[in-house]
Amino acid sequence: MVRYVYDFREGRREMADLLGGKGANLAEMTRLGLPVPPGFTVTTDACRAFLATGAEPPGMTVEVSRHLSAVEAGAGRRLGQRDDPLLLSVRSGARFSMPGMMETVLDIGLNDDSVLGLAKATGNDRFAWDSYRRLVQMFGATVMGVDPALFEEAMTLLKEAREAPDDLHLDANDLAWLVETYKRLIRDETGEEFPQSPAEQLRRAILAVFDSWNGERARLYRRREHIPDDLGTAVTVQRMVYGNLGADSGSGVAFTRDPATGRPGLYGDYLPNAQGEDVVAGIRNTVPLAELERFDPTSYAQLRDHMRTLETHYRDLCDIEFTIERGRLWMLQTRVGKRTAEAAFTIAAQLTDEGLITTNEALARVDGDGLARLMFPAFDTSAAGAALAHGIPASPGAAVGAAVFDSAEAVRRAAAGEKVVLVRQETTPDDLPGMIAAQAVLTSRGGKTSHAAVVARGMGKVCVCGAEELTVEERRFTTRGGVVIEEGTVISVDGSAGAVYPGAVPLADSAVMRFLERGGERSAGVVDTVARALEHADSVRRLEVRANADTPEDAARARRFGAQGIGLCRTEHMFLGERRKLVEEMILAGDDTERERALAALLPLQRADFTGILEAMDGLPVTIRLIDPPLHEFLPDRTELAVRVATAEQPDAHDVELLDAVNRMHEENPMLGLRGVRLGLVIPGLVAMQVRAVAEAVVARTRAGGSPEAEIMVPLVGAVEELRIERAEVERVLAEVSEESGVPVRCPVGTMIELPRAALTAGRIAEEAEFFSFGTNDLTQTTWGFSRDDVEAAFFSAYLDKGVFPASPFETLDRDGVGRLVRIAVDEGRATRPGLKIGVCGEHGGDPASVHFFHTARLDYVSCSPFRVPVARLEAGRAAL
Ligand code: ADP
Ligand code: MG
Ligand code: MG
Numbered sequence: 001m002v003r004y005v006y007d008f009r010e011g012r013r014e015m016a017d018l019l020g021g022k023g024a025n026l027a028e029m030t031r032l033g034l035p036v037p038p039g040f041t042v043t044t045d046a047c048r049a050f051l052a053t054g055a056e057p058p059g060m061t062v063e064v065s066r067h068l069s070a071v072e073a074g075a076g077r078r079l080g081q082r083d084d085p086l087l088l089s090v091r092s093g094a095r096f097s098m099p100g101m102m103e104t105v106l107d108i109g110l111n112d113d114s115v116l117g118l119a120k121a122t123g124n125d126r127f128a129w130d131s132y133r134r135l136v137q138m139f140g141a142t143v144m145g146v147d148p149a150l151f152e153e154a155m156t157l158l159k160e161a162r163e164a165p166d167d168l169h170l171d172a173n174d175l176a177w178l179v180e181t182y183k184r185l186i187r188d189e190t191g192e193e194f195p196q197s198p199a200e201q202l203r204r205a206i207l208a209v210f211d212s213w214n215g216e217r218a219r220l221y222r223r224r225e226h227i228p229d230d231l232g233t234a235v236t237v238q239r240m241v242y243g244n245l246g247a248d249s250g251s252g253v254a255f256t257r258d259p260a261t262g263r264p265g266l267y268g269d270y271l272p273n274a275q276g277e278d279v280v281a282g283i284r285n286t287v288p289l290a291e292l293e294r295f296d297p298t299s300y301a302q303l304r305d306h307m308r309t310l311e312t313h314y315r316d317l318c319d320i321e322f323t324i325e326r327g328r329l330w331m332l333q334t335r336v337g338k339r340t341a342e343a344a345f346t347i348a349a350q351l352t353d354e355g356l357i358t359t360n361e362a363l364a365r366v367d368g369d370g371l372a373r374l375m376f377p378a379f380d381t382s383a384a385g386a387a388l389a390h391g392i393p394a395s396p397g398a399a400v401g402a403a404v405f406d407s408a409e410a411v412r413r414a415a416a417g418e419k420v421v422l423v424r425q426e427t428t429p430d431d432l433p434g435m436i437a438a439q440a441v442l443t444s445r446g447g448k449t450s451h452a453a454v455v456a457r458g459m460g461k462v463c464v465c466g467a468e469e470l471t472v473e474e475r476r477f478t479t480r481g482g483v484v485i486e487e488g489t490v491i492s493v494d495g496s497a498g499a500v501y502p503g504a505v506p507l508a509d510s511a512v513m514r515f516l517e518r519g520g521e522r523s524a525g526v527v528d529t530v531a532r533a534l535e536h537a538d539s540v541r542r543l544e545v546r547a548n549a550d551t552p553e554d555a556a557r558a559r560r561f562g563a564q565g566i567g568l569c570r571t572e573h574m575f576l577g578e579r580r581k582l583v584e585e586m587i588l589a590g591d592d593t594e595r596e597r598a599l600a601a602l603l604p605l606q607r608a609d610f611t612g613i614l615e616a617m618d619g620l621p622v623t624i625r626l627i628d629p630p631l632h633e634f635l636p637d638r639t640e641l642a643v644r645v646a647t648a649e650q651p652d653a654h655d656v657e658l659l660d661a662v663n664r665m666h667e668e669n670p671m672l673g674l675r676g677v678r679l680g681l682v683i684p685g686l687v688a689m690q691v692r693a694v695a696e697a698v699v700a701r702t703r704a705g706g707s708p709e710a711e712i713m714v715p716l717v718g719a720v721e722e723l724r725i726e727r728a729e730v731e732r733v734l735a736e737v738s739e740e741s742g743v744p745v746r747c748p749v750g751t752m753i754e755l756p757r758a759a760l761t762a763g764r765i766a767e768e769a770e771f772f773s774f775g776t777n778d779l780t781q782t783t784w785g786f787s788r789d790d791v792e793a794a795f796f797s798a799y800l801d802k803g804v805f806p807a808s809p810f811e812t813l814d815r816d817g818v819g820r821l822v823r824i825a826v827d828e829g830r831a832t833r834p835g836l837k838i839g840v841c842g843e844h845g846g847d848p849a850s851v852h853f854f855h856t857a858r859l860d861y862v863s864c865s866p867f868r869v870p871v872a873r874l875e876a877g878r879a880a881l
Helices: 013-032 044-053 062-074 115-120 126-142 147-160 172-190 198-213 216-225 277-281 290-295 295-313 341-353 359-366 368-375 407-415 429-437 450-457 511-516 526-540 550-559 577-588 590-616 638-645 651-664 676-683 684-703 719-741 756-760 776-784 788-801 818-832 848-856 866-878
Strands: 006-009 040-041 086-094 105-109 234-241 251-256 264-272 318-325 329-334 390-396 398-404 420-424 440-443 464-467 476-478 484-486 490-494 501-503 543-549 566-570 621-625 708-713 747-755 770-776 835-840 862-863
Touching: 006 013, 006 062, 013 040, 013 044, 013 234, 013 277, 013 621, 013 676, 040 062, 040 086, 040 147, 040 866, 044 198, 044 234, 062 105, 062 198, 086 198, 086 464, 105 126, 105 198, 105 251, 105 719, 115 126, 126 147, 126 172, 147 172, 147 484, 147 747, 198 234, 216 429, 216 450, 234 277, 251 295, 251 341, 264 277, 264 290, 264 295, 290 295, 290 511, 295 318, 295 651, 341 368, 341 526, 359 511, 359 526, 368 511, 368 526, 368 848, 390 450, 398 407, 407 420, 420 429, 429 450, 429 818, 440 490, 464 490, 476 511, 476 684, 484 638, 526 866, 543 550, 543 835, 543 866, 566 835, 566 848, 566 862, 577 651, 590 621, 590 684, 590 708, 621 776, 638 651, 676 719, 684 862, 684 866, 708 719, 708 770, 719 747, 747 756, 747 818, 747 835, 756 776, 770 818, 776 788, 776 818, 818 835, 862 866
Parallel strands: 398 420, 420 440, 440 464, 543 566, 543 862, 566 621, 621 708, 708 747, 747 770, 770 835, 835 862
Antiparallel strands: 006 040, 040 234, 086 105, 086 234, 251 264, 251 318, 318 329, 390 464, 398 490, 476 484, 490 501
């Protein structure tokens, strides 16, 4: 018999799949003996069943009633009881936290009768009517689908009529009037009455929370955060406690450490005489948590104790939601809190030092994306003018963009390629599309726990909130000094310092970047914590990390970043610029002598390239790939040339000759055409020249006392025969140069595995290959039949929307398809040649999820762009934990 409902006393933290994060953690707090209002959780199983069939699964309703009776018995009050009603909250909560993206309904159980009973029982009319109007408003919007703006409007009109600066200045009569207005609104909008039956309210609220799993903003958030669509949400039903009972009551949000910097110490916002949803919504301005110590020292001390209990128990930064009802503290939520990258590194190091976690756990808690963020440039504030305003540094980083004032405009402009900053008084979940589209979010209200701050931090997006000096209007904002920034004006947002500047402030390297580049200090602070994480990663990882680099400068930088060699040195980049002319001559050569002359001119240039790179990577392997792209890439554009020839009065003879060659070499599908090893087989002189350049560079470096370790890599092999022929040519030239120079040149010759046929015949190919390197870009193109240059713009966003894949296979390796080929090639290659060295080059080598895959697939190394090297080191370490 499937169970659909669990009391808080039955659940535990490990049951988050079933109870959602919120339900599981409420149960955990209950077990720890913390003051949690009693309640129960309806499982994600029930939600999935409901979403699949449109009806509550059999038995669920009975179970809910049974658990409700238990809560009623404990409280000594019943739902809907006329003289003293029990009120409930009905709360969403999925496996992964989705802050504010789904629905919650508070104060369930009030109606025209029980509101009077509540007023009497608490002796507080205003409170009772305030609770009732909240219920009608939330129920109307969430369950009955009335536009929330209509309720807001009615409230605003009433406040204006009463000259009330905020809702606290509305009295019981005002609120009772508002309840009637809201009820009429519901009737007009839906043709239905607000339900007076508490049982019906409860049932419909539960189902509405289920449905909110598929709401638009929940779906958008999941896509952005890569949360699967089929998990469903749990629903937690809990006895209400009242933060809106007067000045000795209130609600707050708190963190056990600063989620922006990781600094220890309680951190949070408190709002007296309010229900919790007011805190995050930024309806009134909150006060810092420290102030609570002044007006309610007892509750504050308890809160501090509970938070210490939680942090020790979870062994991590926790955030909590709490409410104080007439001096009595209640814990309403906790979870391991979202944090910035800086805070993640800092907290991991601190908790290790405090003995709460091991170095392995510390490494597991930071990640490559966070490290990449810390490597992003920061503003060069010495070059910035005076700040327009200061606010709370809620999510760090430097962002520049045009100020825009609503979500839709942000999306519109970003789609057209413009960088924008979303400026709002405060954000709501409806602003999510705009926040995703924007470089940064700037708000004039709300603290570090406001919606804008929490969501931006989760997304790693720059955010300054609570910049109260700014007056934000519909299409502009004004600073205290009277400066007006209209929509479209470029501003700079410094999420680390909490400042906003006019114009585009220039960027400078971050402290972490300077350190990684071996220029900066390993001072205390975040730089030191990053260094510690990397050191530990290096000590545990099995994967080596190399870099893709084509110049001595890039090679040297990669080495400073910790690269253990070059996994991909592309040689075609060396044919661009002024050398294009020589390549052109080689292609156009009428006979062997002409071709040899052109190649002879290229030889010393290539030799110098390789010598420089081998010097920068002295003592470390450098994998040099022979020329790969189709040769017509080095010739002028076909259309341009044709137009030039057609429109010239007297066409240039060279142009005519070129056009002829371009026409001859034109291919419909160059990606599948004459390129890679195929070039070597058709135009042998070119490969011979490249190999000679490598070999002579090795000789030069050896004579200079260096330890060159060049490896020669043949691209786009599909059959072992191709490699056999090409390799014979390579070995011939190597032997020739050894002979001439008297310096023995020994370079391993290997191949890229980047065609499905190569992966499937890897056992044969390994007979000729001394190493493999997966070219996962081409392997993805050819496995999926996707042209990388075309498909991403053409239809990938539709594919992502429809859930064909959760991320582009060009960014994150497709394990099921491409990954399967990788495994086959590894197994069969090593069966032929035990100990075969195998690596990967291509974008995936620096992608965290892909690095983990390559670790489990037993590769020897990943190779990525120099800037990704620290990221790959960290992730390779995490993969090995
Ligand atoms: P979210 O997931 O969006 O944070 P919650 O379910 O946490 O939504 O509800 C929002 C707020 O409603 C909470 O922060 C809390 O302050 C308030 N709330 C929820 N349940 C109760 C309750 N039983 N008593 C009092 N306030 C509650
Ligand atoms: Mg909450
Ligand atoms: Mg390739």
